Amino acid sequence: MVTVIDGKALARKMRGEIAEGVARLKAKTGITPRLVVVLVGDDPASIVYVRNKEKGAAELGMSSETRRLPSSIKQDSLIEIIKELNSDGLVHGILVQLPLPKGISENEVVAAISPEKDVDGLHPLNMGKLLRGEEPLHLPCTAQGVIELLLSTGIELKGKEAVVVGRSNIVGKPVALLLLQKHATVTICHSRTRDLGGVIKRGDIIVAAVGSPGLIHGDMIKQGAAIVDVGTNRVGEKLVGDVDFESARERAGFITPVPGGVGPMTITMLLQNTLRAAELLSSK
Numbered sequence: 001m002v003t004v005i006d007g008k009a010l011a012r013k014m015r016g017e018i019a020e021g022v023a024r025l026k027a028k029t030g031i032t033p034r035l036v037v038v039l040v041g042d043d044p045a046s047i048v049y050v051r052n053k054e055k056g057a058a059e060l061g062m063s064s065e066t067r068r069l070p071s072s073i074k075q076d077s078l079i080e081i082i083k084e085l086n087s088d089g090l091v092h093g094i095l096v097q098l099p100l101p102k103g104i105s106e107n108e109v110v111a112a113i114s115p116e117k118d119v120d121g122l123h124p125l126n127m128g129k130l131l132r133g134e135e136p137l138h139l140p141c142t143a144q145g146v147i148e149l150l151l152s153t154g155i156e157l158k159g160k161e162a163v164v165v166g167r168s169n170i171v172g173k174p175v176a177l178l179l180l181q182k183h184a185t186v187t188i189c190h191s192r193t194r195d196l197g198g199v200i201k202r203g204d205i206i207v208a209a210v211g212s213p214g215l216i217h218g219d220m221i222k223q224g225a226a227i228v229d230v231g232t233n234r235v236g237e238k239l240v241g242d243v244d245f246e247s248a249r250e251r252a253g254f255i256t257p258v259p260g261g262v263g264p265m266t267i268t269m270l271l272q273n274t275l276r277a278a279e280l281l282s283s284k
């Protein structure tokens with residue numbers, strides 16, 4: 001019997017705890033955690049994501065602002081703005097919405113963010129610490145959300161075969177590293193993987209982060225596996241994952257839906273990181 005993991009419910013519970021943390025910090029120090037999202041250009045999906053982040057922050061009593069910049073901005077000017085935000089004592093979290101327009105190096109821009117304020121967890125120092133098994137100041141939000149969803153099921157991760165499909169810096173790699181930290185045996189698949197179905201079949205835990213609707217079918221899944229579907233694909237009017245939900249639920253033990261699985265957790269983790277950034281900076 002499959003259990004559908006309710007990402008919305010988990011996000012609601014965690015947001016309640018974050019709101020309490022925000023209120024405690026305000027009462028103790030007078031500080032309101034403040035998030036600045038930098039949005040370059042007018043990519044419609046990015047505009048929606050950024051609006052949801054701002055709304056989420058406001059709901060938990062945080063302050064937030066979106067800096068909208070034209071796609072014609074030069075990399076140096078963007079980095080200058082980030083440096084100003086780094087030195088602004090009233091700003092605790094900085095997030096540069098990706099992707100950036102062509103001609104701007106995402107790596108250089110993300111590296112310009114102060115690691116303490118890097119609430120997306122993508123700064124090389126934070127990613128490097130994750131790789132070394134040290135505790136980063138902030139973890140990448142979606143990856144952290146995936147782990148929280150798995151932990152919420154109560155299943156033991158230690159010693160399990162985990163298969164992560166996708167190797168992006170934003171999702172696949174950090175998910176794999178976090179699973180490794182939890183002592184899972186991790187295999188990472190990508191577009192050049194031979195026999196994807198055969199590798200996925202070994203997984204007690206499967207994390208799909210590809211961007212290919214319905215790539216993973218029920219017949220590729222081991223009976224009882226826990227599946228977290230990060231994929232967010234628009235097919236006509238519908239939002240679907242990388243996993244074919246109907247066939248997968250016949251074999252899985254646990255599965256996240258799309259929408260309502262990973263999506264609400266990503267923003268929740270961003271808000272948790274923003275609170276953490278404000279706590280870190282207020283204790284200095």
Ligand code: NDP
Binds near residue numbers: 165190196209232266
């Ligand atoms: P990327 O495009 O950066 O990475 C996709 C990965 O999938 C790559 O590593 C690629 O391999 C791999 N891949 C592509 N085709 C195949 C294939 N046929 N078989 C196996 N692997 C394949 O995407 P992201 O990591 O940024 O995002 C992945 C998905 O997650 C997207 O649908 C995105 O919208 C969604 N997403 C959802 C979030 C949420 O909050 N719900 C947050 C972030 C992302 P290679 O490296 O070889 O090219």
